[in-house]
Amino acid sequence: MPNVRARPDACPGALRAHDAADGPLARVRVPGGAVSAAQLAVLGAAARELGRDVIELTSRGNLQVRGVRDTAALAARLEAAGLLPSATHERVRNIVASPLGGRGPRGVLATDPLVTALDEALRARAELARLPGRFLFALDDGTGDTTALDADAAHTPDGLRLAGTRLGTVPGDPVAALLAAAEAFLEIRGGAWRLAEVPDGARLVARRLGAAVRDTPPRPDPAPPHAGLLPQRDGLTALEAVPPLGRMSGAQAEALAAVADEVRVTPWRSVVVRDLDRDEAGRASAALAAAGFATDPASPWVGVTACTGSPGCAKSRGDVQGEARRFVDGLSRAPETPVHWTGCERRCGMPRGPVELRTAEGQQ
Structure with a gap:
């Protein structure tokens, strides 16, 4: 029998805030961790003007605003900024992806286009709005960083994984396979929030997909805490910065928006700015350090x-x-x-x- 939770899924969103002790908490899903500079500026102003001036980075690479005084006003700002493209599916857009998107030394798969395609296809399927707010999709570029998260449904260069279990060949494109796995989970979930909570869940979903369960190699170790410069295979540089304890003020969000057109929020509560030359990376590192981010790998805030x-x-x-x-x-x-x-x-x-x-x- 599937595991049945004692209480319904109450995972917060941008439209259904969590009633925390310090006021309503609104969680904003950012698939693949991608946030534009304009969106960061909107979030920074909203945190300061509508909340407690605290933006938290989550373990799924999302963002949340604490102590929201006017949830309707926040939702309106998020929608105008493109951060709330679906009222029905906003809590289920949990998609993590390798922050470098295939650019790193071990990256072999460009994940950015897959994030976009998966998010669009997910929002287009009405039945998938019924997914629990904790169901997690992952796209790994070959680095092993998001594979280590044991997402409910993950695509890697080696194929599909379900709750950490590797499958054989799954017909169709990766996005179709991920969505088919999510639909199969809905059929067997009972009251479970995650696939791992369903007894033999990975095998049950694999059977519905017409795929065999393969021997699963040991799970890669999670990415160690890091800050500083990251080399890209194309000769450019990425910069990883850590906001202390995974929290930014509105001013820090705006400082981040000032150094890049787009950033990636990671599941280990850092932010990554990609595609910089060495001079740009140095200037961005100095600006973020001045704003209170840790950009030195030896910083005590790292880890x-x-x-x-x-x-x-x-x-x-x-x-x-x-x-x-x-x-x-x-x-x-x-x-x-x-x-x-x-x-x-x-x-x-x-x-x-x-x-x-x-x-x-x-x-x-």
């Missing part, structure tokens, strides 16, 4: 993450953000093992892979 904590989360037992910041203040460089701070047993936002867990227990 330290935290949940929201009090007062933003009613379940937290302490001021997680404050404890994490005080911890970073005592470091001289990035920790060898990533450190995640949490305020309760749920461990929200904890990265995959080796992590040192710390709990903020003090009450506010």
Whole structure:
């Protein structure tokens, strides 16, 4: 029998905000992490003028605005900026992709066109609006970075994976196969939010797709926390920057918009600016560092993450953000093992892979 959740899926969106302890939380889906400079400027102004001036980066490469005072006004701004192309499907546009899109040393697949095609096809299928807000699609360019996330349905250069399980050849193009997998999940899900929650779910979906389950090699390790310059195979450079604890102010979002026409938000809570020459990369790195981003791979902010904590989360037992910041203040460089701070047993936002867990227990 499929796993049945005790409560319905309440994953927030831009139109259905989550009632957090510090006010409504609106999550904005950005497929493939792609956000234009104009959209960043809109988000920055909205966070400052309509919310608590906090934009959080999520573990699915999306963005969320905290403490929204006027959700209707926010939705109107998002729609005008092209960040809300579908009222019916806005919560199901969970698509992660390799941030370099095939440009890196190990990248062999251009994922950007696939992100666009998948998003458009997903929004065109009315029945897929019924997907849980936690169902995740992934497109890996061969780097292994998004494969490590064990998405519900992932396309890699080696073929389709379902909840981390590799399949044999699936007829049709990759987008069609991903959508067929999502439709099959809806048929078997019961009350499950993720394919991994359905007993033998990957095999059941594979059978519906007419594909065999293959031996799955060990899952690649998650991408280590990183900041700084990344080489591209075409001789250009990408810059990865880390906003402390995965949070930006409106001013920081606007500073990011000033250095690039488009950025990629990563599932490890950083941002990537691509296709820079060395001079442009140096100027962008200096500008973002001045705005409070970590652009040095040795920065203590690289490798330290935290949940929201009090007062933003009613379940937290302490001021997680404050404890994490005080911890970073005592470091001289990035920790060898990533450190995640949490305020309760749920461990929200904890990265995959080796992590040192710390709990903020003090009450506010």
